[in-house]
Amino acid sequence: MLRWASVTRRQYTTSGIDSLYGIASVANALHTQKRRALELKVQKGLQHSNQSNKKTSVAAILDQCTKRKVPIHYTDKGELNNLTDNRPHQGIVMKATPIATMGLRCLMPLADNTYQLDPSDSKCDPVELRSPSNRLPLWIALDQVQDPQNLGSIIRTAHFFGVDGLVLCSKNSAPLSPVVSKVSAGAMEMMDIYTTRNLGTFLQISHENGWQILGAAADGASLDSLSHDQPRILVFGNEGTGLRTNVRRHCDTLISIEGSMEQQQRLGVVESLNVGVAMGILVSRLIQ
Incomplete structure (x- = not known):
C-alpha cells in the first residue's frame, strides 16, 4: 500500500465530515490511517454482544480508539440510524475526515x-x-x-x-x-x-x-x-x-x-x- 507522507492529496469525496459506518469500514480506516478519526459512536450494549466475532471486532475498534485518544460515546440505535440514513451500521459509526x-x-x-x-x-x-x-x-x-x-x-x-x-x-x-x-x-x-x-x-x-x-x-x-x-x-x-x-x-x-x-x-x-x-x-x- 502506498504511503502518502510525501504526497499532496486532493479531496475527492463528500464535503465536510464523513460518518463512516460498519465494522469493516471503521476497522480498516483505523488500520490504514488515511483519515483522521474524530469521534466513535457505539450502540449501547454492543460491547457485550453474544456474537463472538462481532464482539472481538468491536473490542479491537474500541482498543484502537482508546490508544489514539479518539473520543468514544455510547448511544442508542436511533441516533446511529439518523447518522447513516437508516443504513446497516452494525452499531458502529465513526466521525472522520474525508478520504x-x-x-x-x-x-x-x-x-x-x-x-x-x-x-x-x-x-x-x-x-x-x-x-x-x-x-x-x-x-x-x-x-x-x-x-x-x-x-x-x-x-x-x-x-x-x-x-x-x-x-x-x-x-x-x-x-x-x-x-x-x-x-x-x-x-x-x-x-x-x-x-x-x-x-x-x-x-x-x-x-x-x-x-x-x-x-x-x-x-x-x-x-x-x-x-x-x-x-x-x-x-x-x-x-x-x-x-x-x-x-x-x-x-x-x-x-x-x-x-x-x-x-x-x-x-x-x-x-x-x-x-x-x-x-x-x-x-x-x-x-x-
Whole structure:
C-alpha cells in the first residue's frame, strides 16, 4: 500500500465530515490511517454482544480508539440510524475526515519491474511502484461510474484480486462516500484510489508510455485474442451509456464477456452484466 507522507492529496469525496459506518469500514480506516478519526459512536450494549466475532471486532475498534485518544460515546440505535440514513451500521459509526485521492496525469513506462505515477499537480514528485513478481501490472479506469453501489462493488473486487491501481474521473463519478466504503466491505479504506481530470488524455499518454488500453464493451472481442506482453489498463464505462466516444478512441482493443445464450435469446431478458460483475469476471481472467 502506498504511503502518502510525501504526497499532496486532493479531496475527492463528500464535503465536510464523513460518518463512516460498519465494522469493516471503521476497522480498516483505523488500520490504514488515511483519515483522521474524530469521534466513535457505539450502540449501547454492543460491547457485550453474544456474537463472538462481532464482539472481538468491536473490542479491537474500541482498543484502537482508546490508544489514539479518539473520543468514544455510547448511544442508542436511533441516533446511529439518523447518522447513516437508516443504513446497516452494525452499531458502529465513526466521525472522520474525508478520504482523499491523488490526481494523476498518466502512468509512466514499466522498466526493471518498476514504474512511476505522474501526478497532475506539478508540485508533487512522481511516485514509484513495483510490478508484482508473477505478472505485469493491471490497473482499472472507470469512465464516470455514478452508482455508489457499483463503485463499492468494483473497489471490493479490485482489492480482492490485487489490482495494482484504480483511477476515477474527477467529475461525474460517484464520490468516495461512507456508502461506497460500506459496500466495498472496507476495501475503499485499504486500496489506493486515484483521480484524473481528463480520462482520454490519461489513457493516451499512458498508451504512449507502453500501456495496453482495454475497453470493456458489449461489441468487444474475446479475451482469448489478447497478447500478454504489456502492462494493462482496463476501462469500464458508465452503467447506462457505457464508454464515451472519446474514451473508446483511446482503447487499443475492446473486449467483452461471452454469454451462454445467443444475442437474440437475451433481448428482453438480461442483455448485459452489471458493471461490477463484469469487472470481476474480466479481472479474474486477465490477472491469471
